Amino acid sequence: MKSTWVKHAISEINADYQRSADTHLIRLTLPGFAGIQLYLKDESTHPTGSLKHRLARSLFLYGLCNGWINEGTTIIESSSGSTAVSEAYFARLLGLPFIAVMPSCTAKRKIEQIEFYGGRCHFVESACGIYAASEMLARELNGHYMDQFTFAERATDWRGNNNIADSIFRQMQNEPHPEPTHIVMSAGTGGTSATIGRYIRCQGYDTRLMVVDPENSVFLDYWQQRNPDLRSPVGSKIEGIGRPRVEPSFIPDVVDEMLRVPDAASVATAHWLETQLGRKVGASTGTNMWGALQLAARMREAGQTGSIVTLLCDSGERYLDTYYNAEWVKSTIGDVAPWSAEIARLVK
Numbered sequence: 536m537k538s539t540w541v542k543h544a545i546s547e548i549n550a551d552y553q554r555s556a557d558t559h560l561i562r563l564t565l566p567g568f569a570g571i572q573l574y575l576k577d578e579s580t581h582p583t584g585s586l587k588h589r590l591a592r593s594l595f596l597y598g599l600c601n602g603w604i605n606e607g608t609t610i611i612e613s614s615s616g617s618t619a620v621s622e623a624y625f626a627r628l629l630g631l632p633f634i635a636v637m638p639s640c641t642a643k644r645k646i647e648q649i650e651f652y653g654g655r656c657h658f659v660e661s662a663c664g665i666y667a668a669s670e671m672l673a674r675e676l677n678g679h680y681m682d683q684f685t686f687a688e689r690a691t692d693w694r695g696n697n698n699i700a701d702s703i704f705r706q707m708q709n710e711p712h713p714e715p716t717h718i719v720m721s722a723g724t725g726g727t728s729a730t731i732g733r734y735i736r737c738q739g740y741d742t743r744l745m746v747v748d749p750e751n752s753v754f755l756d757y758w759q760q761r762n763p764d765l766r767s768p769v770g771s772k773i774e775g776i777g778r779p780r781v782e783p784s785f786i787p788d789v790v791d792e793m794l795r796v797p798d799a800a801s802v803a804t805a806h807w808l809e810t811q812l813g814r815k816v817g818a819s820t821g822t823n824m825w826g827a828l829q830l831a832a833r834m835r836e837a838g839q840t841g842s843i844v845t846l847l848c849d850s851g852e853r854y855l856d857t858y859y860n861a862e863w864v865k866s867t868i869g870d871v872a873p874w875s876a877e878i879a880r881l882v883k
């Protein structure tokens with residue numbers, strides 16, 4: 536039975552989308568890379584500050600259209616933070632209670648934002664504990680566990696014209712090299728890389744998809760070995776990306792290449808990007824950009840020209856007490872100076 540509430544909820548989300556603008560594609564001009572253009576799809580400008588705004592919208596629509604979300608349904612999500620911020624926004628839009636289950640080390644700024652949108656936070660000790668705790672809460676409260684790590688890949692429409700990949704290719708149309716040689720993306724759920732990889736194939740582009748993976752993540756090993764039981768005993772230190780288990784939304788066969796990025800290199804690259812953009816970016820954007828710089832250097836070496844696109848996933852303002860706190864970086868990530876020197880050498 537289709538309820539009037541569900542109908543209304545879907546039209547609320549569609550109206551919110553209609554009021555929204557697309558995100559910018561920023562071109563980075565690096566004198567050291569003649570004939571090679573780098574681009575950042577700036578996902579920090581969504582109303583809730585990250586690419587997870589797209590995912591949250593898709594997950595709510597998916598849950599509503601599947602009959603999983605109804606009037607009064609408590610929404611529960613396991614999240615390292617960003618998804619919960621965006622889902623709290625949509626839960627408030629629909630007047631639904633929202634609970635985020637996350638590791639206790641989550642950035643303070645994100646917790647404040649979830650609470651700002653009227654959501655509640657439920658903390659667990661380890662990054663691995665969020666799944667079971669979410670399932671239990673959903674059972675106890677008779678709520679709906681959104682489960683981004685399972686459904687990100689299928690809630691997003693990769694064929695149509697309302698996904699991030701389509702937007703990137705449209706925005707590239709008037710550039711010197713409109714068809715990117717590479718798109719570089721990191722994986723949290725794996726949903727964005729799945730969307731981009733499938734879209735590239737569906738449209739018949741020759742663009743290659745590189746997925747960059749931080750330390751303590753099993754995605755790269757899984758891509759090589761295809762063992763779905765891989766586990767990492769510790770969580771990723773790069774918020775939003777790298778997982779301790781193989782997430783169902785990570786689709787390895789649409790990925791052409793993977794690269795391991797040291798955490799210190801990710802943070803050093805994020806810091807370097809501030810000098811290029813005039814504003815701070817999150818550490819996963821550093822991971823992405825590190826991969827893009829390696830590819831640019833490889834192309835330069837081979838005498839090739841072309842374009843490389845990657846994502847600016849969220850703003851650094853969320854991480855002032857972590858990635859932009861020298862003490863924290865030193866004790867948690869280590870010395871980033873050698874990596875900063877390496878970047879300076881690369882881009883020269």
Ligand SMILES: *Cc1c(COP(=O)(O)O)cnc(C)c1O
Nearest residue numbers: 617722723724725727775819848
């Ligand atoms: C989720 C997230 C990613 C990765 O995106 P997925 O589509 O989940 O793989 C990268 N950076 C940040 C900050 C994120 O929150």
